[in-house]
Amino acid sequence: xxxxxxxxxxxxxxxxxxxxxxxxxxxxxxxxxxxxxxxxxxxxxxxxxxxxxxxxxxxxxxxxxxxxxxxxxxxxxxxxxxxxxxxxxxxxxxxxxxxxxxxxxxxxxxxxxxxxxxxxxxxxxxxxxxxxxxxxxxxxxxxxxxxxxxxxxxxxxxxxxxxxxxxxxxxxxxxxxxxxxxxxxxxxxxxxxxxxxxxxxxxxxxxxxxxxxxxxxxxxxxxxxxxxxxxxxxx
Amino acid sequence: xxxxxxxxxxxxxxxxxxxxxxxxxxxxxxxxxxxxxxxxxxxxxxxxxxxxxxxxxxxxxxxxxxxxxxxxxxxxxxxxxxxxxxxxxxxxxxxxxxxxxxxxxxxxxxxxxxxxxxxxxxxxxxxxxxxxxxxxxxxxxxxxxxxxxxxxxxxxxxxxxxxxxxxxxxxxxxxxxxxxxxxxxxxxxxxxxxxxxxxxxxxxxxxxxxxxxxxxxxxxxxxxxxxxxxxxxxxxxxxxxxxxxxxxxxxxxxxxxxxxxxxxxxxxxxxxxxxxxxxxxxxxxxxxxxxxxxxxxxxxxxxxxxxxxxxxxxxxxxx
Numbered sequence: 217x218x219x220x221x222x223x224x225x226x227x228x229x230x231x232x233x234x235x236x237x238x239x240x241x242x243x244x245x246x247x248x249x250x251x252x253x254x255x256x257x258x259x260x261x262x263x264x265x266x267x268x269x270x271x272x273x274x275x276x277x278x279x280x281x282x283x284x285x286x287x288x289x290x291x292x293x294x295x296x297x298x299x300x301x302x303x304x305x306x307x308x309x310x311x312x313x314x315x316x317x318x319x320x321x322x323x324x325x326x327x328x329x330x331x332x333x334x335x336x337x338x339x340x341x342x343x344x345x346x347x348x349x350x351x352x353x354x355x356x357x358x359x360x361x362x363x364x365x366x367x368x369x370x371x372x373x374x375x376x377x378x379x380x381x382x383x384x385x386x387x388x389x390x391x392x393x394x395x396x397x398x399x400x401x402x403x404x405x406x407x408x409x410x411x412x413x414x415x416x417x418x419x420x421x422x423x424x425x426x427x428x429x430x431x432x433x434x435x436x437x438x439x440x441x442x443x444x445x446x447x448x449x450x451x
Numbered sequence: 452x453x454x455x456x457x458x459x460x461x462x463x464x465x466x467x468x469x470x471x472x473x474x475x476x477x478x479x480x481x482x483x484x485x486x487x488x489x490x491x492x493x494x495x496x497x498x499x500x501x502x503x504x505x506x507x508x509x510x511x512x513x514x515x516x517x518x519x520x521x522x523x524x525x526x527x528x529x530x531x532x533x534x535x536x537x538x539x540x541x542x543x544x545x546x547x548x549x550x551x552x553x554x555x556x557x558x559x560x561x562x563x564x565x566x567x568x569x570x571x572x573x574x575x576x577x578x579x580x581x582x583x584x585x586x587x588x589x590x591x592x593x594x595x596x597x598x599x600x601x602x603x604x605x606x607x608x609x610x611x612x613x614x615x616x617x618x619x620x621x622x623x624x625x626x627x628x629x630x631x632x633x634x635x636x637x638x639x640x641x642x643x644x645x646x647x648x649x650x651x652x653x654x655x656x657x658x659x660x661x662x663x664x665x666x667x668x669x670x671x672x673x674x675x676x677x678x679x680x681x682x683x684x685x686x687x688x689x690x691x692x693x694x695x696x697x698x699x700x701x702x703x704x705x706x707x708x709x710x711x712x713x714x715x716x717x718x719x720x721x722x723x724x725x726x727x728x729x730x731x732x733x734x735x736x737x738x739x740x741x742x743x744x745x746x747x748x749x750x751x752x753x754x755x756x757x758x759x760x761x762x763x764x765x766x767x768x769x770x
Contacts, residue, residue, distance in 0.1 A: 271637055295639030307634040309627050315762055316755065320623040321638040327620060331761045347762060370639060 222247040222374055222405050223268065223299075228277035228287075230263050230429075237263040239429030240277070245374070250396070250406045252416040252437065255426035256449055261409045262304055264426070265376050268407075269301050270294040282373065296323075300372035304379045304409075306359040310352030314338065314362050317351050322369050330369075337365035341395055357388045364395065368404075375399065377408040381415050393419060413441055425449065465603050469596045477595050481667055483708045484602040488660045489685040490692070490700035491609035495653040497686075498694035499622060500646055501629030502552065505682060506563030509570050510540035510654040511661040512676030516574060518662025519587045519671050529589075530601060533662030540658025541651055548650035552643070555632075564679075571677035586672030589665060598667050602660070609656055610701060617697045618757035625649055626695060684711075687730050693740030702741055 221244040230238040238260045245251045255261050266272040268279055270291040279287045286294050309317050318334035325333060338344045341361040346354065354362065360380060367375055380396070381389045393415055400406055400419070410416060416423055416437050423440040425433040427449035433440055440446055469477045489511065497503045514536030521532035547566070554562050574581045581587065592598060616622040627635040628642050636642045665671040684707070692703030710729060714722035737744045745751040 269637055271633070291637040292639045292641045295637075300639075301637060303634070303637075307631050309630040309635075311630055312623065312626060313755075316623055316626075316758060319620065319758060320627045321635070321640060322620070323639060327758070328761055328764075330620070331758065335762065348759065366638065 220247045221245065222282060223407065224278075224280040225264070225268065226278045226280075228264065228267055228274045228279060230260075230267055230272055230274050236429050238267060238274070241426070241429065241431050242277075243424050243431050243434065245405060245407050246422075247373075247405055248400070248403055249422065250400050250408070250420050252420035252423040253407065253409045253426060254411065254413075254416065254423060254440070254446070259426045259449070260429040261426050262378055263429075265301065265378055265409065268294075269299065269376060295370065295372075298371075298373035299376065300367040300370065300374070301376040302360075302363045302367050302378060302380060304382070306356070306363050308351035308354070308359055308362060308366070310350070312351055313348050314343070314351055314354070315347040317362060318366050318369050321366060324370070333369065334365070337368050338362070340368075340398070341365050342391070357384045360384060360388075360392065361395075364392070368399070372404065374405045374407060377406065377410075379409050379411070381410050381412045389415060413437070417441075462607065465607075466600075469599050474595070477599055479708075479712060481595055481599050481602060483704060484599070484606045485660055485664060486685060486688060486708055487606040487701060487704045488602065488609060488656050489681070490688045490704045491606070491613055492653045492656045492660075493685050494613065494689050494694065494696075494700045495616070495625075496649050497653075498689055498696070498699070499616065499625040499629065500649045501632075501695075502555075502646065502650075503560045503686075504563040504653075505560045505686070506565070506567035507653070507657060507685065508677050508679070508682045509563070509567045510544060510657040511664070511681065512567070512570055512574065512673075513543060514540050514658030514661030515665040515671045515676045516581060516587075516661075517658070519589060519665045520580065522589055522666075523587065529662070529666045530597075533601070533659045533666070536662030537655050537659035540654045540661075544651045544654035545647065548647040549643075552646045552650060567677050567679070567682070571673045574673035574676060581673070584672060586670055586675075587665075589669045589671075591669045592666055595667065598663055602663055605656055605659060605663075610697070613700075614697050618755055621645065621648075623755075623758075629695065689740075691730065691733050691740055693742035693744075696740070696742045696746075699740050699742045706741075 223245040225241055225243050228238050228241045241264055253261050263272060267274045270286065270289055274287050278285060281299055282297060284297060286297065309320065312320065315334055318337065319330045322330035322333065335344060335347065338347055341364055343358060343361050346358060351362065380392055396406060396419060420437050422434065423437045424431050425440055425446045432445045432449060433443045468480060493504065493507050517539040518532040518536035521527045521535045522529055527535065551559060551562055575583050624640050624645050627640055628646060632642055661676065688703035688707050689700050691707055692701065693699030711726060714725050718725060742751065
């Protein structure tokens with residue numbers, strides 16, 4: 217690819233008791249690229265994301281983001297550097313309105329500027345009309361959209377998306393795909409976990425495959441989906 | 452606009468009450484104001500942030516002792532001594548918050564309860580300073596009005612502070628911590644800093660209030676200063692009115708204080724049981740309290756109107 221790596225993961229290990237969830241994972245994500253991460257359930261994808269986002273502290277290895285070592289830093293410190301995320305199961309603040317969900321996580325903006333930015337982002341994912349709805353009353357698909365908007369509140373350089381296409385209908389999948397393409401065009405680097413090869417083929421330049429806590433293959437999506445190691449891991 | 456009129460009327464009634472009422476009414480209102488202050492303070496850390504504290508009387512008790520000792524040994528005027536009580540509560544709350552707020556849920560609740568018991572034991576055991584179980588005596592306060600006005604100012608100040616908090620980013624972030632602390636942290640909310648700030652904020656007024664209460668009673672001893680009954684009554688009031696709301700603590704404090712007084716006067720033997728039944732009934736029928744129910748039914752507007760007003764003013768840019 218030749219582009220500057222924005223995120224570099226080197227030999228990351230994460231153990232939970234006797235279980236090694238991530239076992240020496242090494243990979244990198246190029247600036248302004250879209251990278252996919254696939255792997256069977258339990259292969260360590262979400263744990264690797266949690267290590268990158270600071271939710272889990274790696275037992276070994278190093279994670280560098282924008283040239284700065286970030287392992288050991290708190291999630292809020294990592295966010296400040298420019299890394300945002302969405303969750304596998306949506307985690308909106310249910311008792312707050314959609315707008316409040318976004319404004320609550322803004323920093324470095326006045327209230328008026330935070331509201332303006334939140335409204336712009338909600339309009340971008342076409343849920344502006346829901347701004348005063350309680351988050352707990354939204355459908356699953358709407359929550360996914362609001363969560364993407366919320367993750368963009370502090371203009372991240374890198375957005376980690378944990379299964380953004382899971383559990384929603386193909387029409388909404390296509391909508392989310394369109395929004396992600398728009399973000400990519402605006403220069404946001406995307407790193408996403410998903411199982412939907414149809415979508416990954418569409419948007420990703422590189423796909424990483426994980427199994428038993430290790431990165432077992434890396435390459436273009438159509439190469440990865442035919443890779444015998446990947447096929448062996450899935451079937 | 453109507454809110455401002457109600458606030459002004461309430462302010463005028465509170466200001467005029469001691470001038471036109473019997474000593475009994477003033478004394479009752481002093482105790483009511485005390486609970487209003489405690490309820491609003493507890494609401495900041497437990498209602499907004501979701502860290503249910505069963506030991507907030509620690510700060511009340513520390514304030515009471517600090518203030519009494521300042522009056523007795525340093526001959527400081529009682530209003531200043533009460534402020535000293537508040538300062539001590541804040542000074543203790545900051546390091547305590549850093550430690551205690553590492554605990555969550557029931558562990559925090561029980562930890563705080565244990566802490567109040569530890570402070571009570573300290574007050575009993577450190578007899579050379581606190582006179583232990585005998586307690587400390589102050590000159591009697593013949594005129595309750597100065598104490599009344601200071602408590603009223605503190606109570607109104609807290610209602611206003613809660614209104615500002617409810618409409619601020621800080622308040623929203625506290626609510627985010629209440630709903631999903633790990634999620635909020637992962638989205639860049641500095642949860643530890645905010646929790647400690649809320650904890651310290653919630654300790655200041657009980658510290659001052661403890662000092663004023665000692666002056667009001669002219670006496671302080673460990674069971675009065677660190678009373679679990681005061682703690683539980685405060686919690687019941689906020690639960691009744693609605694946790695994490697602007698007016699919930701006020702409604703809870705007024706309704707339960709009046710209920711206590713009426714039942715105590717008419718059924719002195721069984722009033723506590725009746726209050727208990729009333730609270731249990733409210734919790735069963737309105738688990739989130741009166742105000743959230745009224746908001747859900749549309750009888751009252753939802754809080755956090757400032758953000759809504761900003762939203763109606765802003766023009767969203769093209770996607």
